[in-house]
Amino acid sequence: MHRIHIVGGGLAGLTAAITAAESGAHVTLHESHRALGGRARTGDGPRRTNEGPHALYIDGPHTTWLAKRGLLGPIASVPPREALRFRFRLRGALRAVPPLAMLRLGRRPAGSAPVDADFLSWATGEVGEDGARAAAHFMGVAVYHHDPGSLSAAFVHERLRRVASFPPAARYPVGGWGRLVERMAGHARGLGVAVETAARVDTRTLADLARTGPVVVATSLDAARALLDDASLTWESGRTVLVDLAVRTRRGDAFVVSDLDAPGWVERFTAQDPGLAPAGEQLLQGQFPIGPDAHRAEGTARAEELLDLGFPGWRERTTWRTEALAAGRTGAVDRPGTTWRDRPAIVRGDGIFLAGDQVAAPGLLSEASFTSGIEAALLAVKAAGGPSRQPSGRPTDQRGRPSGQR
Incomplete structure (x- = not known):
């Protein structure tokens, strides 16, 4: 060969x-x-x-x-006590539970959302505009895009079902x-x-x-x-401001603050893996999608708004901080059709x-x-003239065909 x-x-x-x-x-x-x-x-x-x-x-x-x-190695899941510290910003205020309409969308059957329609229009017809918009903003964490509601309903809904599953399917190396x-x-x-x-x-x-x-x-x-x-x-891909912070530990900090007023998310990663930061510190990561013509400062300002809500006194507690702009490096997004x-x-x-x-x-x-x-x-x-057999573990798509086959 x-x-x-x-x-x-x-x-x-x-x-x-x-x-x-x-x-x-x-x-x-x-x-x-x-x-x-x-x-x-x-x-x-x-x-x-x-x-x-x-x-x-x-x-x-x-x-x-x-x-x-x-x-795979050792992987960490979110401790139950930390999962109870999941918070949402809605209409400028912090709340402990998301809108019921958003949860209902996540439980719609797989394949029920159309490919040709945008997510916001389809979801509005399903649960109303407020719930649809909240769900679209919530999905910024999975699509890294400044306007998830404009993307294909099928694309966004498939990800909503997986990200919002309970118990959470996310694990961390x-x-x-x-x-x-x-x-x-x-x-x-x-x-x-x-x-x-x-x-x-x-x-x-x-x-x-x-x-x-x-x-x-x-x-x-x-x-x-x-x-x-x-x-x-x-x-097409997303354009996202990434913010990393190390802050001194404080009891009562949120685990996650998800922005339902605009796409954005801050997560305390040391909640599931304390070894990521020195003793006495917590590592926070946030991602804030911005439009193609927006400046990085817009994402930074939104990050600080969420930090103010979920991590009181974070400025005085910060021991380290870095920011980056990820443009075209956050995976593909699919438009309607x-x-x-x-x-x-x-x-x-x-x-x-x-x-x-x-x-x-x-x-x-x-x-x-x-x-x-x-x-x-x-x-x-x-x-190259090698064997045509498939090694075990080869993924297939939802129709049972080898993934990538068109």
């Missing part, structure tokens, strides 16, 4: 490398940074922050895939996502994958790699568009395959990276 090259060492690239190696291929993974992980990297030092809030959903296919390979990346990288090397870091691939280098075997491009869609010189590689099948296809021709969270693969947030990475690797193995 020819060698298979993986460009990009994030979740999609590591998943593709493992899948291809398990199929018997000779695999080289090329990562331009000195560290693997992409957007799943965890910061060094005493405060271990991820690039935005990250969670694994135990009802997702990638959790099963990781567990079968012994890569202990020690941050960097620990998960380390396990995946170690497993890949154990399978014989040659991992090259600080190895930047440009268009000319890519052409050289493609002459020796199939290539899986597992980068952001923006990077893939430049690398492949393919203007068609575009899809489109689904994941309409995103850029995994197969690009001439032995080139695409993986990442904005390509034609199903899943919530990082799940699209896993499913597309598996699919791209299996297609690359087949193109």
